[in-house]
Amino acid sequence: MTALLRRAGQTLLVLLGVSVLVFGVFFATPGADPTARIAGRNASPQTMEKVRHEYGFDRPLPVQYAIMMKKLFITRDLASYANRGERVVPEIMQAAPVTACLVCGAAFIWVTVSIAMGTVAAAMKDTWVDRGLMMLGLVGISIPVFWLGEVANLVTQNRYHDTWLFSWVPGLGYVPFSQSPLGWLRALVIPWTVLAVMFIGIYSRVLRTDLVTLAGEDFMRTARAKGLSPARVLLWHGLRTSMVTFVSLFGMDFAQLVGGGALLTEVVFGLPGVGRLTYRALTTLDLPVIMATVMYSAVFVVLANAAVDVVYLFLDPRVRDAG
Numbered sequence: 001m002t003a004l005l006r007r008a009g010q011t012l013l014v015l016l017g018v019s020v021l022v023f024g025v026f027f028a029t030p031g032a033d034p035t036a037r038i039a040g041r042n043a044s045p046q047t048m049e050k051v052r053h054e055y056g057f058d059r060p061l062p063v064q065y066a067i068m069m070k071k072l073f074i075t076r077d078l079a080s081y082a083n084r085g086e087r088v089v090p091e092i093m094q095a096a097p098v099t100a101c102l103v104c105g106a107a108f109i110w111v112t113v114s115i116a117m118g119t120v121a122a123a124m125k126d127t128w129v130d131r132g133l134m135m136l137g138l139v140g141i142s143i144p145v146f147w148l149g150e151v152a153n154l155v156t157q158n159r160y161h162d163t164w165l166f167s168w169v170p171g172l173g174y175v176p177f178s179q180s181p182l183g184w185l186r187a188l189v190i191p192w193t194v195l196a197v198m199f200i201g202i203y204s205r206v207l208r209t210d211l212v213t214l215a216g217e218d219f220m221r222t223a224r225a226k227g228l229s230p231a232r233v234l235l236w237h238g239l240r241t242s243m244v245t246f247v248s249l250f251g252m253d254f255a256q257l258v259g260g261g262a263l264l265t266e267v268v269f270g271l272p273g274v275g276r277l278t279y280r281a282l283t284t285l286d287l288p289v290i291m292a293t294v295m296y297s298a299v300f301v302v303l304a305n306a307a308v309d310v311v312y313l314f315l316d317p318r319v320r321d322a323g
Contacts (some may be wrong), residue, residue: 011302018298019291023065034081034287055081074290082286091277092292097173099273101184102256102265105192111250115239117200118207123234125212134208140201149268151195153208155188172270192268195262199253202248204245247311255304259297265274 011167039051052058056067071078072089121133168186175183177226211234214220220238252260263275274293281289 007306011306014302015295019069019295020065022069022291022294023061023287026257026290027061029207034285038081041043043314048125052132062264068288068291072288072295078292080281080285080286080288081291082281082284085276088288088292090291092274092296095272095274095277096296099258099260099262101188101189102195102262102271103178103254105188106199106249107254108256109154109192110196110203113196114200114207115246117204119234119239121204121208122211122215122238123250127140130208137201137204140197141205142201143197145194145198146264146268149191149265150199152190152194153268154298162319172272182297191265191271195265206249207246208300210245211238214238214241240263248308251304251308251311252301255300256297259300260293261297 015182025208035052074090078088156169167239175187177184260274260278266276
């Protein structure tokens with residue numbers, strides 16, 4: 001119970017720090033006063049003053065911050081500055097499932113493929129297979145996501161769209177699963193692949209390095225001395241221990257992407273997710289939307305960090321013994 005309360009306290013402190021930082025940076029940015037954007041072009045001084053008073057911009061910054069937090073977390077009626085009257089929380093709730101679908105599909109691909117690549121490369125260390133797989137991983141890491149996405153669009157949406165190979169690819173955008181499960185799959189399969197490529201390269205190389213390093217550990221030599229097959233030693237003992245690093249990376253990356261880190265992929269493929277919502281808010285310096293999306297992301301990162309700590313207990317006995 002004490003550990004749980006401590007974790008909850010740390011979570012609240014992190015969220016408080018993030019919200020204060022975002023709020024402070026926004027108002028420290030030159031030209032960040034949203035009064036003119038809300039009032040419209042060529043607004044009279046009287047209109048500007050009325051808007052400033054209506055939105056509380058004439059009040060001290062701590063009061064403005066408190067009002068924004070109240071509207072975001074308590075009354076949930078925080079409105080966008082750029083799209084006057086549009087509520088922020090419903091916008092995020094509408095965009096979140098799109099981002100979740102994108103990230104979950106990509107995560108399944110990169111976890112499955114990277115485990116297979118890393119394990120095969122470690123089992124065939126210093127062979128042409130090992131070098132070839134790691135070279136492919138390096139290529140995946142080196143390719144920018146936005147460039148790969150644009151190339152995928154060029155190939156599937158333009159040059160070869162009318163061929164049998166890509167005639168099934170729909171136009172850019174998102175199709176809800178409830179509307180058409182097949183359309184949902186078709187709309188996301190290419191974004192899934194594009195988003196997963198970089199992570200496949202990173203995770204497969206990290207896993208291969210850990211497995212090769214663990215091969216010389218005492219517990220691995222003991223397992224081999226007991227007569228266990230090389231495959232069993234690698235998969236049961238080596239792979240399980242290597243998952244500690246793998247899970248740590250996955251937890252942070254997954255949370256960051258669900259929180260809006262897949263921004264470039266969503267923008268390139270026209271997916272109305274949290275990342276694209278954040279991108280639009282940044283281009284207009286729309287503080288309510290920026291604040292809401294950043295807090296949304298921070299919550300996922302903090303929760304993922306706590307979940308990773310719990311998973312450690314099952315993967316590494318040393319953590320349980322230490323506790």
